[in-house]
Amino acid sequence: xxxxxxxxxxxxxxxxxxxxxxxxxxxxxxxxxxxxxxxxxxxxxxxxxxxxxxxxxxxxxxxxxxxxxxxxxxxxxxxxxxxxxxxxxxxxxxxxxxxxxxxxxxxxxxxxxxxxxxxxxxxxxxxxxxxxxxxxxxxxxxxxxxxxxxxxxxxxxxxxxxxxxxxxxxxxxxxxxxxxxxxxxxxxxxxxxxxxxxxxxxxxxxxxxxxxxxxxxxxxxxxxxxxxxxxxxxxxxxxxxxxxxxxxxxxxxxxxxxxxxxxxxxxxxxxxx
Amino acid sequence: xxxxxxxxxxxxxxxxxxxxxxxxxxxxxxxxxxxxxxxxxxxxxxxxxxxxxxxxxxxxxxxxxxxxxxxxxxxxxxxxxxxxxxxxxxxxxxxxxxxxxxxxxxxxxxxxxxxxxxxxxxxxxxxxxxxxxxxxxxxxxxxxxxxxxxxxxxxxxxxxxxxxxxxxxxxxxxxxxxxxxxxxxxxxxxxxxxxxxxxxxxxxxxxxxxxxxxxxxxxxxxxxxxxxxxxxxxxxxxxxxxxxxxxxxxxxxxxxxxxxxxxxxxxxxxxxxxxxxxxxxxxxxxxxxxxxxxxxxxxxxxxxxxxxxxxxxxxxxxxxxxxxxxxxxxxxxxxxxxxxxxxxxxxxxxxxxxxxxxxxxxxxxxxxxxxxxxxxxxxxxxx
Numbered sequence: 001x002x003x004x005x006x007x008x009x010x011x012x013x014x015x016x017x018x019x020x021x022x023x024x025x026x027x028x029x030x031x032x033x034x035x036x037x038x039x040x041x042x043x044x045x046x047x048x049x050x051x052x053x054x055x056x057x058x059x060x061x062x063x064x065x066x067x068x069x070x071x072x073x074x075x076x077x078x079x080x081x082x083x084x085x086x087x088x089x090x091x092x093x094x095x096x097x098x099x100x101x102x103x104x105x106x107x108x109x110x111x112x113x114x115x116x117x118x119x120x121x122x123x124x125x126x127x128x129x130x131x132x133x134x135x136x137x138x139x140x141x142x143x144x145x146x147x148x149x150x151x152x153x154x155x156x157x158x159x160x161x162x163x164x165x166x167x168x169x170x171x172x173x174x175x176x177x178x179x180x181x182x183x184x185x186x187x188x189x190x191x192x193x194x195x196x197x198x199x200x201x202x203x204x205x206x207x208x209x210x211x212x213x214x215x216x217x218x219x220x221x222x223x224x225x226x227x228x229x230x231x232x233x234x235x236x237x238x239x240x241x242x243x244x245x246x247x248x249x250x251x252x253x254x255x256x257x258x259x260x261x262x263x264x265x266x267x268x269x270x271x272x273x
Numbered sequence: 274x275x276x277x278x279x280x281x282x283x284x285x286x287x288x289x290x291x292x293x294x295x296x297x298x299x300x301x302x303x304x305x306x307x308x309x310x311x312x313x314x315x316x317x318x319x320x321x322x323x324x325x326x327x328x329x330x331x332x333x334x335x336x337x338x339x340x341x342x343x344x345x346x347x348x349x350x351x352x353x354x355x356x357x358x359x360x361x362x363x364x365x366x367x368x369x370x371x372x373x374x375x376x377x378x379x380x381x382x383x384x385x386x387x388x389x390x391x392x393x394x395x396x397x398x399x400x401x402x403x404x405x406x407x408x409x410x411x412x413x414x415x416x417x418x419x420x421x422x423x424x425x426x427x428x429x430x431x432x433x434x435x436x437x438x439x440x441x442x443x444x445x446x447x448x449x450x451x452x453x454x455x456x457x458x459x460x461x462x463x464x465x466x467x468x469x470x471x472x473x474x475x476x477x478x479x480x481x482x483x484x485x486x487x488x489x490x491x492x493x494x495x496x497x498x499x500x501x502x503x504x505x506x507x508x509x510x511x512x513x514x515x516x517x518x519x520x521x522x523x524x525x526x527x528x529x530x531x532x533x534x535x536x537x538x539x540x541x542x543x544x545x546x547x548x549x550x551x552x553x554x555x556x557x558x559x560x561x562x563x564x565x566x567x568x569x570x571x572x573x574x575x576x577x578x579x580x581x582x583x584x585x586x587x588x589x590x591x592x593x594x595x596x597x598x599x600x601x602x603x604x605x606x607x608x609x610x611x612x613x614x615x616x617x618x619x620x621x622x623x624x625x626x627x628x629x630x631x632x633x634x635x636x637x638x639x640x641x642x643x644x645x646x647x648x649x650x651x652x653x654x655x656x
């Protein structure tokens with residue numbers, strides 16, 4: 001049995017003090033090491049909030065996140081920063097490269113934040129750059145790259161510290177079809193070759209179908225948690241992976257409890273999306 | 274050091290902004306160095322002109338007109354004072370110059386010329402004749418000589434305090450640059466003065482002393498007064514006699530400090546606002562760095578480093594600019610006798626430099642705090 005990498009326990013996030021808006025409510029799931037999962041949901045459903053919570057970028061108002069055995073409920077900002085640096089690689093919709101630095105410096109950054117010297121880190125940085133086909137671009141400025149290249153540098157940077165988990169929030173949101181395909185193939189390869197777990201937030205069901213597990217968030221609640229499943233396609237959406245013996249139904253579905261009605265409007269209003 | 278490295282990159286990314294802040298610091302520190310040196314030199318020059326060539330500490334009898342016995346113990350009392358640069362025993366008496374219907378009072382100081390020179394620099398300030406104090410010689414002031422048509426080699430007829438008439442030979446005429454000194458003082462041989470006063474070999478009117486730091490005269494006087502050898506004698510010092518000059522110097526200093534202070538405040542506000550803008554501009558980068566695990570304090574230090582880099586380079590340029598200004602000022606006034614020389618002081622420049630860096634660092638507190646408090650989630654809101 002694979003070990004549990006991350007456990008979300010009854011996670012909730014409420015914004016505001018006088019006027020409270022619930023962005024996420026009572027979300028629980030466990031993520032195994034080397035799992036390849038997607039979080040889907042409509043705009044404002046709370047999927048990004050969920051990602052920020054399990055990525056320790058945000059703190060839940062209720063529940064807790066346990067990552068690699070560390071209960072982060074009582075962790076200080078400093079401890080959470082150290083856990084992020086050590087365990088998690090982030091890939092965002094906007095590459096978020098540091099424009100002041102070269103490609104190589106950007107990739108080196110997580111290692112330098114961990115306290116290592118450039119000389120010691122360089123071989124690893126060159127290794128991840130090569131893995132992403134970015135050889136020869138090391139000394140280029142972060143702004144001198146194409147959109148696809150920038151996102152690949154961002155992925156290289158996310159992989160720098162050999163994270164156990166990569167969290168990607170709409171990582172291909174700004175890329176064309178070809179680059180999108182390349183990025184997901186890359187994620188899958190890294191997942192298989194390096195055993196890195198992935199949680200990818202997307203609104204694209206076709207993309208989600210390529211993963212091993214789908215967590216669907218609706219109105220701030222976990223609507224379904226499907227493994228190796230063929231998901232009900234949305235009208236006009238692409239087709240998913242077909243399962244033997246299935247007729248478009250769901251396999252090993254865990255329905256999340258709770259009534260979504262009424263929360264939705266509030267969640268949409270509160271979500272930063 | 275990662276924070277330093279990032280600070281450098283941030284500064285280099287917006288060179289114009291960086292240069293402008295550094296220039297602001299440079300101007301502030303340049304003004305500081307120039308103005309500070311100017312005022313200090315002006316005061317030094319003023320003090321020097323006023324009391325540089327006169328006794329700064331005087332030990333005399335508590336009763337006017339009584340002689341002071343200059344014993345080895347009294348000499349030792351001066352010798353142990355490290356601040357005292359010279360101590361000269363003098364004999365002072367008044368006499369009246371009388372020639373025909375003209376009569377004018379003169380204050381005579383009698384002593385050894387070499388010793389008197391250590392205070393009055395008589396030899397260096399002669400306008401006619403020779404600086405010589407043999408028996409029967411007298412040195413008179415320029416104004417007195419001019420008014421009475423006296424020349425070196427001529428005689429000076431006097432009526433002594435005893436009522437007796439006397440005549441001295443004018444050896445030379447001095448110019449002390451002050452009408453009061455030039456028209457009413459004269460110097461004679463110490464032995465002659467002893468004769469006039471009826472003093473013995475170890476009897477003097479006073480011991481005149483100078484101190485290395487003129488403003489230390491108060492403490493030197495106090496220490497002297499406490500010496501057993503000085504017991505029963507009266508110790509006076511120049512500051513007690515020149516309160517007007519002192520208060521003028523003090524108000525000049527405080528106005529100079531005010532100007533310097535407000536220049537620094539203006540510089541600090543300039544740096545603070547520019548760094549605050551820079552912190553806002555770099556919010557995104559700071560958020561990303563924090564998302565990647567950079568600690569709050571580490572990110573705060575980025576702006577502290579920026580301030581240090583700007584402060585050090587700006588203050589260095591400022592010091593050079595200030596020195597150039599001083600050089601230009603000195604050059605412009607090279608032919609003017611009324612202009613005083615500006616002597617930049619190393620200690621003051623080091624302090625100005627340090628103040629510049631410190632002000633820059635203090636100005637970075639607000640952006641640093643802001644950066645420290647920033648939550649990465651405020652920046653990471655994609656998807």
